[in-house]
Structure formats: structure tokens, C-alpha cells
Amino acid sequence: MKIVLEETLEHLKGKRRVEIEWDQDDMDIYEFKEQLLEPALLAWTYQPNTIAELFGEEEVEEEVEDNEIAKDDENEIAKDDENEIAKDDENDFDDGNGTVSAHKHEYGNGWVADTAQVDDSVYVGENAKVYGNAEVCDNVKVYGSAKVYGSAKVYGDAKVCENAKVYGSAKVYGSAVVYDNAKVYGSAVVFGSAGVFGDAEVFDNAEVYDNVKVYDNAKVYGSAVVFGDAEVFDNAKVCENVKVYDNVKVYDNAEVYGSAEVYDNAEVFGDVVVYGNAKVYGSAVVFGDAVVFGDAKVTGKTN
DSSP, rough: EEEEEEEETTTTTTEEEEEEEOOTTTOHHHHIIIIIIHHHHHHHHHHHHHHHHHHHHHHHHHHHHHHHHHHHHHHHHHHHHHHHHHHHHHOOSSSSSSSSEEEEEETTOEETTTTTTEOOEEOOOTTTOTTTTTTTTTOOOOOOEEOOOOEEEEEETEEEOOTTEEEETTOOOOEEEOOOOOOEEOOOOOOOOEETTTTTTTTTOEEEEOEEETTTTEOOOOEEEOOOOEEEOOOEEEEEOOOTTTTTTOOHHHHHHETEEEEOOOEEOTTTEEEETOOOOOEEEEOOOOOOOOOOOOOOOOO
């Protein structure tokens, strides 16, 4: 008959198994208990080192060695897990600051620096990044390879996507959309249902809002304000203290700067330059190499 003792021993850091052979013909139950079982249990419980004397030193050494190997394997696995966790807690955002503390955003799995503030409700796509001291909240979606960083703030139902960048102290909110390779930076503000796309840039202290579209290679900057249903596109530039609004279109290589105003249904295109305190309005169309400046007023019939 074979009696098996098996238990996890703290001093061995593993499982110990001992088999005791009992021949019932040579030893009755009382002799077995007195001569084999009780000494074995006593040694097992109170004097672990005497197990070697009872059951052979070689067996104990082998089991200790096996347990040490198992312990080493566990330590290696733990180290690998720690390294993996460390990788998941850091990211290099390619902004010159090297690797910084960061995490994968739960909604979208995109990288977010621990210094940035991003609401749980915000979607940050897998290849998108939010870092620096940026704040992104409400129902915003940042996806594609888009980046929001610096001290920028994006909120409401705004979207920043594809390869777009919003940074500096810029603000994008409402239902505004910044996409393609567009950039909004400095202290610029884009809101309402405005769209900035293509390779367009809105920067400095410019404001773009309502249903405005700024696209292609157009630039709106300085303290310019563009609103209503206006469109600025191609290589056009609107800057300084200009106001462009209503259903205006400024395009081609046209430039509007100074304190000029273009409004109503006016169109300015070609290589036109409008500056100073000039005003272009009504259904006026200014094109070619025209230059409108000073206190000039160019108008056309309005509906």
C-alpha cells in the first residue's frame, strides 16, 4: 500500500510530494502510525530539514532546484510584464521632448500625454495624438493622424482629423471641422460650423466662424475676422484687421489686408489687392491686377 503526502511548503517555495510504502503483511496499522506516519508528519510540519534524513537528501535537493528554476521563470515573466507596462505608460510625440508619460485613450486607443486633459467622451483614434497641455472635451473626435497639442482647446462637437493640426493656444469648438493637412494655431479661433481644410492655415488672432470655408492653400491670419457664408480659397490671403463676411468669395492670389472690408455677395480674385480702409460690397466683382486701397468703395447691384 502507498501513502502520499503532498503540500505546498513555504520553506521550499513550491510543492513537495513524498510517498511512503507500507506493507500490511510486515507492519500493522499501529506500527505504521508510530514508526512511519507520525515521524514523517512531525518532520514535515516542524522540522523540514529532517525530511532529507527520512526520505533521502537527493530528492529534496532536486525539488528545491526545480522550485528555484520555477521561481526564476516567474521573475522573468514579471520583469517582462513590467517592461510591457512601462512601454504602455510612455510615448515619444516627436515634439522634441523625448519620451514622456502617456497612456492609450480608452475611447479610440490613441495616445494621450498625461499632461493633456481629455474627457472620457472624446474619441481619439488609434493614430491620433493629444499632448502637451491641450484640452479636449465634450463630444470631440480626433482621428486619422491628427494632432492636438500645446495649449490648444477643442470642445463641443468639433472634429480634427486626417493630418490636421491644432496647436499653440488655438481654440476649435462648436461643430467646426479641421481636416486634410490644415493647421489652426497661434491664438486663432475656429467655431460654429466652419471648415478649414486642404493645406489652409488659420493663425495669429484670426477668427473664422459661422459657415465659413477656408481651404486649398489659403491663409487667414493677423486679427482678421471671416464669418457668414464666406469662402477663402486657392492661394488667397486675408490678414491684419480685415473683415470678410456674408457670401463673399476671395480666391486665386487675391490679398485683402489692412482694415479693409469685403461683404455682401462680392468676389475678389485674380491678383487683386484690397487694403487700407477700402470696402468692396454689394455684387461687386474685382479681378485681374486691380488694386483697391485708401477709403475707396467698390460696389455693385444687390438683390
